[in-house]
Each structure stands twice: as structure tokens, then as C-alpha cells.
Amino acid sequence: MSEEPVKYLLSERDIPEQWVNLLVDLPGDPLPPLHPGTLEPAGPADLAPLFPMGLIEQEVSPEPFVAIPEEVLAAYRLWRPTPLYRARRFERALDTPAHIYYKYEGTSPAGSHKPNTAVPQAYENARAGVRRLATETGAGQWGSSLAFACALFGLECEVFMVGSSYDQKPYRRSMIQTWGATVHRSPSDLTQAGKANASHPTGSLGIAISEAVEVAAQAPETHYSLGSVLNHVLLHQTVIGQEALAQMAAAGEEPDVVIACVGGGSNFGGLAFPFLRRVLRDGARTRFIAAEPAACPTLTRGVYAYDFGDTVGLTPLIAMYTLGHGFVPPPVHAGGLRYHGDSPLVCALVKRGLVQARAYRQNETFDAAVQFARAEGVIPAPEPAHAIRAVIDEAEAAREAGEPRVILFGLCGHGHFDLSAYEAYLGGRLEDPEFSEADLEAALASLPKAPALT
Amino acid sequence: MSEEPVKYLLSERDIPEQWVNLLVDLPGDPLPPLHPGTLEPAGPADLAPLFPMGLIEQEVSPEPFVAIPEEVLAAYRLWRPTPLYRARRFERALDTPAHIYYKYEGTSPAGSHKPNTAVPQAYENARAGVRRLATETGAGQWGSSLAFACALFGLECEVFMVGSSYDQKPYRRSMIQTWGATVHRSPSDLTQAGKANASHPTGSLGIAISEAVEVAAQAPETHYSLGSVLNHVLLHQTVIGQEALAQMAAAGEEPDVVIACVGGGSNFGGLAFPFLRRVLRDGARTRFIAAEPAACPTLTRGVYAYDFGDTVGLTPLIAMYTLGHGFVPPPVHAGGLRYHGDSPLVCALVKRGLVQARAYRQNETFDAAVQFARAEGVIPAPEPAHAIRAVIDEAEAAREAGEPRVILFGLCGHGHFDLSAYEAYLGGRLEDPEFSEADLEAALASLPKAPALT
Numbered sequence: 033m034s035e036e037p038v039k040y041l042l043s044e045r046d047i048p049e050q051w052v053n054l055l056v057d058l059p060g061d062p063l064p065p066l067h068p069g070t071l072e073p074a075g076p077a078d079l080a081p082l083f084p085m086g087l088i089e090q091e092v093s094p095e096p097f098v099a100i101p102e103e104v105l106a107a108y109r110l111w112r113p114t115p116l117y118r119a120r121r122f123e124r125a126l127d128t129p130a131h132i133y134y135k136y137e138g139t140s141p142a143g144s145h146k147p148n149t150a151v152p153q154a155y156e157n158a159r160a161g162v163r164r165l166a167t168e169t170g171a172g173q174w175g176s177s178l179a180f181a182c183a184l185f186g187l188e189c190e191v192f193m194v195g196s197s198y199d200q201k202p203y204r205r206s207m208i209q210t211w212g213a214t215v216h217r218s219p220s221d222l223t224q225a226g227k228a229n230a231s232h233p234t235g236s237l238g239i240a241i242s243e244a245v246e247v248a249a250q251a252p253e254t255h256y257s258l259g260s261v262l263n264h265v266l267l268h269q270t271v272i273g274q275e276a277l278a279q280m281a282a283a284g285e286e287p288d289v290v291i292a293c294v295g296g297g298s299n300f301g302g303l304a305f306p307f308l309r310r311v312l313r314d315g316a317r318t319r320f321i322a323a324e325p326a327a328c329p330t331l332t333r334g335v336y337a338y339d340f341g342d343t344v345g346l347t348p349l350i351a352m353y354t355l356g357h358g359f360v361p362p363p364v365h366a367g368g369l370r371y372h373g374d375s376p377l378v379c380a381l382v383k384r385g386l387v388q389a390r391a392y393r394q395n396e397t398f399d400a401a402v403q404f405a406r407a408e409g410v411i412p413a414p415e416p417a418h419a420i421r422a423v424i425d426e427a428e429a430a431r432e433a434g435e436p437r438v439i440l441f442g443l444c445g446h447g448h449f450d451l452s453a454y455e456a457y458l459g460g461r462l463e464d465p466e467f468s469e470a471d472l473e474a475a476l477a478s479l480p481k482a483p484a485l486t
Numbered sequence: 487m488s489e490e491p492v493k494y495l496l497s498e499r500d501i502p503e504q505w506v507n508l509l510v511d512l513p514g515d516p517l518p519p520l521h522p523g524t525l526e527p528a529g530p531a532d533l534a535p536l537f538p539m540g541l542i543e544q545e546v547s548p549e550p551f552v553a554i555p556e557e558v559l560a561a562y563r564l565w566r567p568t569p570l571y572r573a574r575r576f577e578r579a580l581d582t583p584a585h586i587y588y589k590y591e592g593t594s595p596a597g598s599h600k601p602n603t604a605v606p607q608a609y610e611n612a613r614a615g616v617r618r619l620a621t622e623t624g625a626g627q628w629g630s631s632l633a634f635a636c637a638l639f640g641l642e643c644e645v646f647m648v649g650s651s652y653d654q655k656p657y658r659r660s661m662i663q664t665w666g667a668t669v670h671r672s673p674s675d676l677t678q679a680g681k682a683n684a685s686h687p688t689g690s691l692g693i694a695i696s697e698a699v700e701v702a703a704q705a706p707e708t709h710y711s712l713g714s715v716l717n718h719v720l721l722h723q724t725v726i727g728q729e730a731l732a733q734m735a736a737a738g739e740e741p742d743v744v745i746a747c748v749g750g751g752s753n754f755g756g757l758a759f760p761f762l763r764r765v766l767r768d769g770a771r772t773r774f775i776a777a778e779p780a781a782c783p784t785l786t787r788g789v790y791a792y793d794f795g796d797t798v799g800l801t802p803l804i805a806m807y808t809l810g811h812g813f814v815p816p817p818v819h820a821g822g823l824r825y826h827g828d829s830p831l832v833c834a835l836v837k838r839g840l841v842q843a844r845a846y847r848q849n850e851t852f853d854a855a856v857q858f859a860r861a862e863g864v865i866p867a868p869e870p871a872h873a874i875r876a877v878i879d880e881a882e883a884a885r886e887a888g889e890p891r892v893i894l895f896g897l898c899g900h901g902h903f904d905l906s907a908y909e910a911y912l913g914g915r916l917e918d919p920e921f922s923e924a925d926l927e928a929a930l931a932s933l934p935k936a937p938a939l940t
Contacts, residue, residue, distance in 0.1 A: 044492070203657075206905035451661055
């Protein structure tokens, strides 16, 4: 029994040297972002005040692969390649014939997959002579990752942290500060957007985005940085799936189904796109499941339409599944999944039936996470707990079918800063909030005017 | 530059299959623990009410190597081998010609080296038919590690957590509960020792030990488990140093100096003993530095004498450097280093000049830790921050000497649960407490009657 390996490790020489650009292989017409006033496609010039040209080129690249700069590879070596695990103890606990594999991104300094894109974003900005990056953060995963990356490349970093998280997650805040960045409670009195919302008790990701964008737009030496949704962010994350491909080959297995949680889509895209490329190019028959919270059911209850990327309407219009940019999901602990929209790339794949979406309630995801932690040791963040819930469903289906199906899922981060939620769950005090149907209806009624999507 | 490797990884097949028993090679006469009443050597029978025979045999083993059971190896595979890093960015930040390597144990599920011994302790107890383990924990590293190990082997686990930590570190408490263990705030009303100290505002490690020992002594199906100090605990930790030996060989270098922090001694022993064995057997010329807090300077200010292992005087007498079992160190954040004594094995090596001890103040260790975090990414726990302070001193000495000395240190855990201390340090609010000379004098005056040590 114990002779069977549980980890598939790669050496530093096996870190991928290019990113996979799935945009090139996406079926259907391209759906570029639109300027909200003219409804014309938004071009590189529209993005230049916020992003360096190196990232804008990646955002619209027509190449199937994009080379990873040497300086980025050098920083990746601090924690990459990440391990792929065979969850043998979890399989036994579930009494399933399925073979369950997970790609674990929690070994990065910030504890999640986010540094995979924070590092190239900091690098491209430093190369362009930018002195400071401004960003927002919800639960703090993204803010801490960008703070870490800025420390590596000598950039200043200013993080607007959603007020409720700032108050409830002081450890994530201290992590950001330890890496040398500045954290502001949002709404702050440093921006017009903050002052206009000064009375908001908890703040929101929408307000925090507006504050960071405002700071970046007004100061030429400051740029803005986003941790998900955009094409270049998903591009950077494809190091995950490329390593997983090599590791699954080392294990001598082929996944029947690939599962990851979706908030803005960068974790899902990072794991799935290298596998999806083989489906689109080579006809591989892999299934893909995107797991999201029932409290913020973008892919399962949203409409496919052009909408703003932020709550207050400062961004170009994006073609995606959306609950309406005014939709405010109830406060589930998976803060990284509380977004009204999703990456256009991931949404297009769902629209075309290549990816299946499933929504799960908060308590059933924590139940899955505790089962996993007691079998495998790792305590998952609340976001990948959604993927684990879907894994359990698939493992049960394999048992009923009597088939040794191969399941691969993304464990995108550890839960070291989410243990108060575990305590509430174990004490029977964790809420299982539902969104208001009336709020969803109202948010969907206020979508911006734009061409319909089919 | 970036072509140079920063990590030295091993495969699962390279996990050591035996532990290194340095007891056999220790110079000088053996100094067995003594029964406090008779002052006769305490034998296996004295330990049998608390520990299973498998561990007692390891405690006194005359063999230079002890085979690691197959079931323990299977569990080690969940996180071992751990990586060895070359800290190239830290070297550049320090502008030193020294080559700095660190063995990182923070990738274990509990985030430190402690599971290396928690797993074999849980295994030997489960094999002996024990149903439940009782233990104490200070900051929570040990309690969470034993909870994890008990989950793997189907044991119940009861943790008495020092009251002040229970109140201040709710996340460590929740981690223990997530793995299925029960946590009691100590002093509790479950034991005589707890009731007798009910009015103690913060509790202490001494009271918590007494509570756990009392529970174990009274219930035949319950045993006691200790996370450091004892020979078998240090034995288990030697997987660290054996892997580091192989990884340094892969790097093609030989350490001039090996550095680790010392609380009870298990982290230091785990890294250093396989290297010390080569000094004792083969005449290798490696220096060893044990880093401890100036607020609890056991090795640098204690006396070498027989003393109780716990504060209230329930244990056999142990030959060690001690500040007196009644000494209560001021509340530095490195909770794992706040112990009045140290492992007899480590103390004997210090006494014989094979290991040099150095004491550091709290603020200078956090200064070192922040420098390290901004260069290498990993945020260290407060305990290994003491080792990093010593590394900086050695790196500066190498620069002054103009020599590319090779430094290896143990980074025994991450600081994810210690970020409030970082916040205090960065805000200029971290205390830098000194112990009271009068308290030390009083504690040393109340050492138990026992033969003198030379």
C-alpha cells in the first residue's frame, strides 16, 4: 500500500517556459471588450493609462504560446513547480474506485495560485518604469500576492482592502505589510470614490476597485493591477495546468474530469486551459466542471451579456455571464468567489458546452473540506472547498458506476487565514446564506445597453 | 543568474528509512533520568504508564539507527521530503559572499517540523491499542501536529492549550478542532491540577503539562505525548538532517556552520544530529550554533544540573542546562522557545563545546525575519527568526573575512499564525522584554537535590 507514490514532483528545470494562450483556440467569433459610451471595441490605447504595454500585448496576443521572461522564471523558482498529489487517503475515506489527483498551489509564499500572475504583472510594470502598483483585495489573497511580487521587483504597492475583510482578517493585512506594501481600509478618504461611499459600513470589492483605479488613473507613475478575469491573468496561470499535464503523464493516467472553483476564473483557467487545448485541438475527451457558490451563481443563474467589470461602471463592457454589476452577493466566506461576472474566456467555454458549471451551498462545501482535511492533512481555503464538493459527487458517481474514473482538481490555496469559518462550521454556527431573487432580478434589469450575445 | 537552482528537491523514494540515534555517539558518561524520590535511574517501567513500549524502546535504544515503520513512512509521504533552498536573494540583500541554504519544514500540513514526531508517536500508540492521546500545547504548533497525526491513525486527541494562547490564537485552536481533536483552555476544571490553578489568569506550559499528564495517568486507555526534549522525539526529527545531507550533496557543498533555534531541542537536533554524527565519527569540521531567546536563555545563562522537566515537579529529573523549573520567562512571541530546560542530548553537546549557543533579543529577531521575508518570500515563525538572526551575523562575518562560507539553517515553520506579532513589530509596538535577574536567581536556588554534573 504505502509503496504507492502520493506525490508527483517536478524539478526546477520542468517549470514551463511559456504560457498557453487559449484565446487563439476559442471557438466562435471573438467578443472584444466594448467602450461603454461608443460601444466600439476597446483597444490597447484604452488600457494604456492603467496597464503597461507588455501586459496589453499579452491580453490580445494572437500567438498560441507566450514566452515567459527569464526574470519571471527566476521568481517562479522560489516555489514552482508545485506538487501534484494522488489523494489515496481521501479515496479510501470516500470508498470510491475513482483515482483522485489534486494540484496544490498552497505552497507559494502567499499560500495560493495568485503569485503566478502577480509576479509577471510586477515584472512588466517594473520593466516599463512604473514606480507603484495600486490594487484592491477582498479576503486578501490577491493583495498579499501582489505585495510579495512588488517586494521582489522593488515596486511600491498600495492595496485597498474591503472594509469588512480589513476588520476581520488582520493577519492577511499584516502579511501584506510584512512584504512592505501599504494597506488602506476601503472606503478610504484618499479617493473621490472612497469619500462618496464613506458611510458604507463594510465596503465592497466594487468600491475598492474604483479607489485603486482612481489612484492609478491620476498618478502617471502608478499603474493598476487586477488579480483575475482578464485574458493576461488567465494566461499567466496556465503554468498550473502545464505542470499538471506533465505530472499526470508521470502518474501514467489521463483525467476523465478536471474540476476547479470559479470566482473570476483565473484558478479554473490556469488548471483547465492546457487540458482544454487538447480537447479543442486534438479531440481529447475530457470533461470540465466549474464549481461556484450558490450564493453567487454567476455561471448557473447569470445571463450571457455585455456588462461592466466593476460595480460602479468604470470599466469597458465585457462579454460574460453576469448577475448584473449591481448584484451584491451575501457574505459567504469564499470571498474570492463573490464576483458578479467571470472571465470572458471561461464564460465562452461554458456557453459552448465545453465546461459544465455547478453551484454549491456554503455548508456542504465546508463539510467536504473537513472530510478532505482529516484524510489528507491540508486544510483547504473556502474557495477550493467548492471544487472538493464536486469531487465527492464525481467520486460517488464513479462508485455507483463501478468505474475507476480519474478525477483531477485544483487545490488553489490553504485555509490558514480562514479558520474562523471552520470554527463556525464545526460549532454548527456557520450561516448558509441564499441570495435574494428580487435583488438578482433588479440587478439583471440594470444591465448596460449593448449588442446582445448568442 | 536565474539559471542557478534555488531549490534542491528529493523524490519520495529518498525519504530516509531510518532515524539517526545520536545517543550512541555522545561523548562522556550516559546521564539517565533519575527518579526524584530515590535518585535512582528511571527505567522503562517508570515511563510505561505514560508511553507505549515502542517509544520507550526508542528512548533508550543502543542502536545507531532505528528503522522507520512502513506506516510512518506512508504518512511522511504526505509532505516529505521537504525542500532545501539556496537563499540567493537573501545573500544578495545581505551583500555577502556566504552561500546560505535553508531546510524548510513549513510545507507540512501543520506548518512546522512537529508532525515528524507526532506521526510516529500516534502510530506507536495506535499499535499498542491506546485509544486517546493527551498533550499540552503553548502556541499551538505541537497541539495541531498531534491532532493531525491522530486523525491519520484514528486516535482521539485531547489538547490542553495554555490559556493566553487559547485566547490570543483562535486560529491554531480551530486548526486543532478541524482535524477532529478536542481543545481545553488550561487551567481547566477537568483535572485536579487545573482546579488548583483555577485563578491563574493566563495559564502556563507547566500547568498544561500537569493537566495532560494527570489525564493520561488516570485513564488506562489514554497516553501522554510530548513534542520535544525527550530522546525519541529528537530521534524522529533526524529525517530533517538526513534529507539535508543528501540535498547539500546534490548542491555540491559542505556546510561550514549549521544553525537552528532551540526551545526544547527537537528542531535543532533534527537538523544537526546527522551532521554531528559525522563530526563525532568521521572528524568532520562543522560548527554548530544553537539560537535561543535572550528572554529565556537556557543554554547561555542556565546551569548544568539535574532538574524537573515540568514546572510543578511531576517528571523524572533530567540532566540539562536549566534556568530552574520554577522560572517563568517573559511572554516573547517565540512560544516554542519559552522552556526552562532543553533536551539532555543537546545540552550534553553544548557542555562539551560541540555546539555553541547564542541568545538574541526579540526585536532583532523580527528585524531579521522581515529582511528574510522580503527577499525570499517565506514569512518565518518567530522561533526560526532566531536562527535567521544568527545567519545574518555569520553572513556578515563571511563578508568581513572575504570568504564564501557555507551556512545551513533550519527554517522550521512559517509564521501564518504569528502575524499579529509582525504587525506589532512593523508598527514599532513590539516589546523587547528582559527576564528578571532576581527571578532567575530564585529559580536556580530551588533546584531539586541530585548528584552534581560536570
